[in-house]
Amino acid sequence: MNPTEEKILLAAEQIFLKHGYDGSRMQAIADLAEINKAMLHYYFRSKDLLFERIFKEKFSRFFPEIEETFQLDMNFVDKLCIFAEKYIDFLIQNPYLPLFVLNSINKNPDFSKNLPLKMPQLLLQNYLEDIDKGLCKMHNPAQILVTVLGICAFPFLAKPMMTLLLGASDEDFFELMHQRKEEAKIQIRILFEV
Amino acid sequence: MNPTEEKILLAAEQIFLKHGYDGSRMQAIADLAEINKAMLHYYFRSKDLLFERIFKEKFSRFFPEIEETFQLDMNFVDKLCIFAEKYIDFLIQNPYLPLFVLNSINKNPDFSKNLPLKMPQLLLQNYLEDIDKGLCKMHNPAQILVTVLGICAFPFLAKPMMTLLLGASDEDFFELMHQRKEEAKIQIRILFEV
DNA sequence: TTCTTATTTAACCATTTGGTTAATAAAATA
DNA sequence: TATTTTATTAACCAAATGGTTAAATAAGAA
The missing domain is CATH 1.10.357 (Tetracycline Repressor; domain 2)
Incomplete structure (x- = not known):
């Protein structure tokens, strides 16, 4: 997997887990991943989709x-x-x-x-x-x-x-x-x- | 207590309890209370203060x-x-x-x-x-x-x-x-x- | 009634937020 | 090498959001 994509997923996981969907900001994820905010949409299209990706993984681990x-x-x-x-x-x-x-x-x-x-x-x-x-x-x-x-x-x-x-x-x-x-x-x- | 204030508190309670702080919109509270959004600030100054009011009451009941x-x-x-x-x-x-x-x-x-x-x-x-x-x-x-x-x-x-x-x-x-x-x-x- | 105060509204404002775009850099491919 | 595809950035955008304001109205007090 692309290293940028990986950084995004890792950051998204941290932010979403701590703050939930509503409390999470795309910019916060981008900052944590140290990439441009546009990259989030380039790889995952929308906040919803990115969240869904994280949620599914976490839910199955639950x-x-x-x-x-x-x-x-x-x-x-x-x-x-x-x-x-x-x-x-x-x-x-x-x-x-x-x-x-x-x-x-x-x-x-x-x-x-x-x-x-x-x-x-x-x-x-x-x-x-x-x-x-x-x-x-x-x-x-x-x-x-x-x-x-x-x-x-x-x-x-x-x-x-x-x-x-x-x-x-x-x-x-x-x-x-x-x-x-x-x-x-x-x-x-x-x-x-x- | 002022009936408007009461309506606001009742609506705020419902919205905040269901959606939490981040998930709640001032407009949603106003709509549910059937009052103008400015009234929320007239009576409670800010979302934070309104939330605090609800939270304290609910926390004590917990x-x-x-x-x-x-x-x-x-x-x-x-x-x-x-x-x-x-x-x-x-x-x-x-x-x-x-x-x-x-x-x-x-x-x-x-x-x-x-x-x-x-x-x-x-x-x-x-x-x-x-x-x-x-x-x-x-x-x-x-x-x-x-x-x-x-x-x-x-x-x-x-x-x-x-x-x-x-x-x-x-x-x-x-x-x-x-x-x-x-x-x-x-x-x-x-x-x-x- | 008149004056003052409290309540309510609509329009407005600044900031934040998710999302887009156009230009560019870097790989990959021919 | 030339060309096409992929990755990245900065600037931008529209909508939403919390909050303000000035004017209007209702309500009390004098």
């Missing part, structure tokens, strides 16, 4: 290698635990991602309509099997989904509020998130294990 | 009558349960609030620095007492805070994504949230009760 994990041969709860740990690790590397994705979907729900989302089916099937085997407590699957995602992602959504409430620094926060990997696994076991 | 609840004479876990139920009920009435508050703090952390936030101290004290009495499991208080808030608020933050993932309608979502009041209480008991 649901990481779940399938791998969920195809392993182990019971559902263990899989949830592995998922949670991996996922929190991923979010530690991408703390802006959850708020960005949620805001983007919120602003334009149609936007993500075409994107691949087969994950839930796999998950659901797996879950029902383990209930049959008596390995797992019965819950509404929708509640499980929202609970597990919430355990992992909510702290990152609420990061600014949390640091405010707790008077914590950024380092404190990330320390808390590393702890949270264990906390998440404990919570998942308590909630779902028989 | 932490509702917690103090009442937490001064009741019962153990910590019961209080958490009452809080969760009340809070989810409140959020059902104000589904846009969490994303709005989080985004606003994220955009401008200093903004909420002066606002009253004594809640955590009260909560913490209460919690430590019950641990001493052996009524409650030992956790990192910060983790509890983020867990309980997450159980209640995350579904509303993720509403558009959830309806997408689950192929659910708005009615389905609110039905889920009504269920979630029970789910939240169950989860809190499992997590924190000895």
Whole structure:
């Protein structure tokens, strides 16, 4: 890929993730990429298209290698635990991602309509099997989904509020998130294990 | 209060809550309030000031009558349960609030620095007492805070994504949230009760 | 009524913003 | 080398946006 194009994408990613669509300025992206603003339109035509490019990439990453994990041969709860740990690790590397994705979907729900989302089916099937085997407590699957995602992602959504409430620094926060990997696994076991 | 002022505040609330600061247009607020755009500045001087007015009111509501609840004479876990139920009920009435508050703090952390936030101290004290009495499991208080808030608020933050993932309608979502009041209480008991 | 103050409007303004263009430099291709 | 294509820049543009103003109107106070 063209080095200019690459610089643009990198800059766009940073700006869009931090400020969202409305809060981002094409000029800010150009400045960060150290190129002329016209280049943005030369390579990506419009702000919408550039944003879409970034969003699609980020959105797909918001649901990481779940399938791998969920195809392993182990019971559902263990899989949830592995998922949670991996996922929190991923979010530690991408703390802006959850708020960005949620805001983007919120602003334009149609936007993500075409994107691949087969994950839930796999998950659901797996879950029902383990209930049959008596390995797992019965819950509404929708509640499980929202609970597990919430355990992992909510702290990152609420990061600014949390640091405010707790008077914590950024380092404190990330320390808390590393702890949270264990906390998440404990919570998942308590909630779902028989 | 002046009826025009009132109309403005009502309209500003709707627009700002739905679109956030960057996504909101003064003209859109004026249109919704059915008044001349100049009136906005006549009564509130600038977009910033108008937004601040709305934000402060909404931010304070994001932490509702917690103090009442937490001064009741019962153990910590019961209080958490009452809080969760009340809070989810409140959020059902104000589904846009969490994303709005989080985004606003994220955009401008200093903004909420002066606002009253004594809640955590009260909560913490209460919690430590019950641990001493052996009524409650030992956790990192910060983790509890983020867990309980997450159980209640995350579904509303993720509403558009959830309806997408689950192929659910708005009615389905609110039905889920009504269920979630029970789910939240169950989860809190499992997590924190000895 | 008359004078003063508060409220409302339409027109206007400066700046910002996404986007375009025409000229030019640099590669690639013939 | 000559020619065509690709990449880059500076200047420019139209629309949108937050904000102002001066005049008009409504409302109170004297």
